Amino acid sequence: MTTTAPSAPPPSMRLRELVFGAACAAAVRAAARLGVADALGEAPTTVEDLAAAVKTEPKPLRRLLRALSCYGVFTERPDGTIAHTDMSRLLREDDPHSLRYISLWCTEPWTWDAWPKLDEAVRTGRNVVQDLYGKEFFTYLNEDAPESADVFNRAMTTSSEQSARDVAALLDLSGAASVADIGGGQGHVVASLLDKYPSMHGSLLDLPRVVENAVPRLRPGGDLAGRARIVPGDARVSVPVKADVYVIKNILEWDDESTAQLLRNVIEAGGPGARVVVIENLVDDTPSMRFSTAMDLLLLLNVGGAKHTTDSMTGRLTAAGLSIDGIAPVNPYLHAFDCHVPG
Numbered sequence: 001m002t003t004t005a006p007s008a009p010p011p012s013m014r015l016r017e018l019v020f021g022a023a024c025a026a027a028v029r030a031a032a033r034l035g036v037a038d039a040l041g042e043a044p045t046t047v048e049d050l051a052a053a054v055k056t057e058p059k060p061l062r063r064l065l066r067a068l069s070c071y072g073v074f075t076e077r078p079d080g081t082i083a084h085t086d087m088s089r090l091l092r093e094d095d096p097h098s099l100r101y102i103s104l105w106c107t108e109p110w111t112w113d114a115w116p117k118l119d120e121a122v123r124t125g126r127n128v129v130q131d132l133y134g135k136e137f138f139t140y141l142n143e144d145a146p147e148s149a150d151v152f153n154r155a156m157t158t159s160s161e162q163s164a165r166d167v168a169a170l171l172d173l174s175g176a177a178s179v180a181d182i183g184g185g186q187g188h189v190v191a192s193l194l195d196k197y198p199s200m201h202g203s204l205l206d207l208p209r210v211v212e213n214a215v216p217r218l219r220p221g222g223d224l225a226g227r228a229r230i231v232p233g234d235a236r237v238s239v240p241v242k243a244d245v246y247v248i249k250n251i252l253e254w255d256d257e258s259t260a261q262l263l264r265n266v267i268e269a270g271g272p273g274a275r276v277v278v279i280e281n282l283v284d285d286t287p288s289m290r291f292s293t294a295m296d297l298l299l300l301l302n303v304g305g306a307k308h309t310t311d312s313m314t315g316r317l318t319a320a321g322l323s324i325d326g327i328a329p330v331n332p333y334l335h336a337f338d339c340h341v342p343g
């Protein structure tokens with residue numbers, strides 16, 4: 001029997017499906033961990049051959065794949081063989097748009113500890129990680145969950161590489177001589193912008209242990225090193241970088257005081273006329289609201305943070321003293337708030 005994604009089930013079934021969301025997430029995670037998508041080539045394959053390749057029992061593997069194919073992840077053909085779909089290909093590690101590490105990150109063991117406490121987080125407005133593990137989320141991750149920390153770094157790298165291309169494609173920085181990415185992670189956005197503008201100089205500011213792993217192209221010996229400056233530091237303490245354009249991407253998701261302090265530091269560093277581009281996932285006015293709102297809840301659980309609405313972002317930027325010149329989609333899940341420091 002062929003399984004296909006069902007269309008528009010009645011509300012009573014839809015709610016039943018929703019409360020089994022954990023089964024769906026766990027199935028995607030299991031397939032990613034087993035490497036099923038990597039083992040399946042372009043030709044349809046029997047479950048027995050796939051099971052041998054990924055070292056599982058064939059019968060439970062067929063059950064896993066049948067569950068996933070209901071959601072359009074893999075497909076079971078009339079002859080019982082398994083083939084890829086557009087979504088299952090994204091679980092391959094070598095796919096140029098791979099979501100393998102994002103899928104693992106969103107389903108890491110700590111998430112299964114935290115989700116049942118969502119009612120508590122909603123009641124208190126605070127993260128649940130402190131109570132669960134006795135320490136702040138990133139401290140827990142780096143000290144107690146090194147495998148999850150590794151998955152996080154790989155997931156961030158994948159998503160940064162992919163969105164950096166979109167950011168560079170959107171931003172017109174003609175006329176600017178320098179750009180600084182504040183909390184720029186490993187520097188994918190800086191590298192993409194230096195590629196686009198061959199005479200531009202770029203700075204990457206992030207926490208010391210993060211910039212230690214900046215992309216090799218920006219580091220001494222890299223092809224962009226002559227135009228790149230790596231600045232280890234805490235942007236809430238100071239932004240010791242003068243640039244024509246500041247990019248702040250997926251940073252302003254923490255508490256309001258940190259957001260206000262970072263914006264103050266950027267405004268002080270850039271001075272009147274500096275351009276400030278804030279890039280965020282929004283929880284409104286976006287075609288990816290199911291994803292963004294889920295990330296918003298996960299941020300509440302782990303760091304007590306939040307994704308913004310257009311209004312809440314606009315409010316924070318103007319309260320900090322920035323003038324907003326425009327808001328534009330970068331891709332289906334990111335928006336850019338293009339601002340300047342008034343003269």
Ligand SMILES: C[S@@+](CC[C@H](N)C(=O)[O-])C[C@H]1O[C@@H](n2cnc3c(N)ncnc32)[C@H](O)[C@@H]1O
Pocket residue numbers: 156159160182183184185186205206207210233234235236248249250251
């Ligand atoms: C969600 S990641 C976004 C990274 C990058 N901007 C991107 O979009 O791919 C958040 C980044 O903020 C950095 N960060 C957190 N606190 C920071 C601080 N106080 N000063 C500078 N960077 C910070 C983290 O190290 C991390 O690289």
